[in-house]
Amino acid sequence: MTVTIAGSGLAELTCAWLLASRGHRVRLRPRPSPGPRPLLLGEDTLALLRALWGVTSPADGHRLTHRHVRWAPGPPDPPLAHPAVVLDGALLCRRLLDRLCARRPDAARPGPEPAGPPHWTVTAEPPTGHPGEHWTAGRRHLLAGEAPLAPGQDDTTARLDRTDLAWLHLTPLGNGRALLQAMVPGPVARPAELLGRLLAASELAPRLLHPPETAVALPAAPRLHLLPATAPSTCTPGTLLVGAGAIRYDPLSGTGTAQAMRTAILAAALIGSAAAETPPDLLCAYYAARLRTAFQEHLTTCARLYPQAFPDPSWQHELNACGWPGTSLTG
Structure with a gap:
């Protein structure tokens, strides 16, 4: 064959x-x-x-080594052991x-x-x-951009957080960098701008030195x-x-x-x-x-x-x- x-x-x-x-x-x-x-x-x-x-x-x-999730309103769940590789x-x-x-x-x-x-x-x-x-099944888009972790932040835990508009995922990449992703319910004209606003409204903001300077929006x-x-x-x-x-x-x-x-x-x-x-x-x-x-x-x-x-x-x-x-x- x-x-x-x-x-x-x-x-x-x-x-x-x-x-x-x-x-x-x-x-x-x-x-x-x-x-x-x-x-x-x-x-x-x-x-x-x-x-x-x-x-x-x-x-x-x-x-x-771990994953930390805040999916529904209220306090986050305790960190879970979640071995993974980026x-x-x-x-x-x-x-x-x-x-x-x-x-x-x-x-x-x-x-x-x-x-x-x-x-x-x-x-x-x-x-x-x-x-x-x-x-x-829908129109939602994933925003994604990289940014530096703030000094002293844990780089072994992936974190999922939410705002009223989006869920956000912070993935440490090593070497002091992290990938920030956000799922939003439709197309986005200025992804970096929106990603920065979503970050500011979440509990992930203190973990990054600053928001991603550039970002992409992908159908997801x-x-x-x-x-x-x-x-x-x-x-x-x-x-x-x-x-x-x-x-x-x-x-x-x-x-x-x-x-x-x-x-x-x-x-x-x-x-x-x-x-x-x-x-x-x-x-x-x-x-x-x-x-x-x-x-x-x-x-x-x-x-x-x-x-x-x-x-x-x-x-x-x-x-x-x-x-x-x-x-x-x-x-």
Whole structure:
């Protein structure tokens, strides 16, 4: 079975690693490497990474030991032991790509595809220009920017706080720096300005020397691709979407990285079953059903958590969007 891996994100590389390990012929089309991308990996995610790739915990990551949460109005919960590692996700993917090419040189390496079309293409980048391909549960955006920690602040504890408009997450990055993120209920024209106001209204403000000077605003509502798998035809390969291209989780869950790797596991299993002559149409329908079930469960969690924190009317659309739209996702 010949498979093209169109991309070099964690989900795509994990699928390539699993397929190559099982004897499938894999060809890589890596994307240009992005800039630094802070990634917070909890123990469960690190354990999955170790199990799939056989690697130990990244040695150059910044280690956290606890998590402190103030979600509902009132005093925060006591700090919880929550071991985690903060690292550069782009650097992690580059290292895994090197490991893949070194350990499976005959099955996986950047370069031209073999003669003849591949049987499948695996990617986290769905084709654009096709309206109605996604179901997106809301309009919320994640603001993110880096700033220096104030002198003497604990750099081993991640902190979640809330205001009436947003939840905020402060993640120490090491070397006296921290990542500040805020989830707000819609698009933002001036993210750094709003992030500074939200910080000032929260109990996190004294922990930073000053607000982030620059920030980005990224769409962050849960999103499901309606057609994450298409079977091969006589003219075209089958397509499997993995990672955030298939299903995007609300960052509040903290499980997005692990779930991305799980889509890779499922995609590799689908290709293996197709090679064993299970009808591809049935496998693609099963793949879509599994993702839909996971998405529905995620929306249920969001619908339970968000109303506890945000009585503000500006959040009403997001709370309504957490409801499942019925028996069909056809637009």
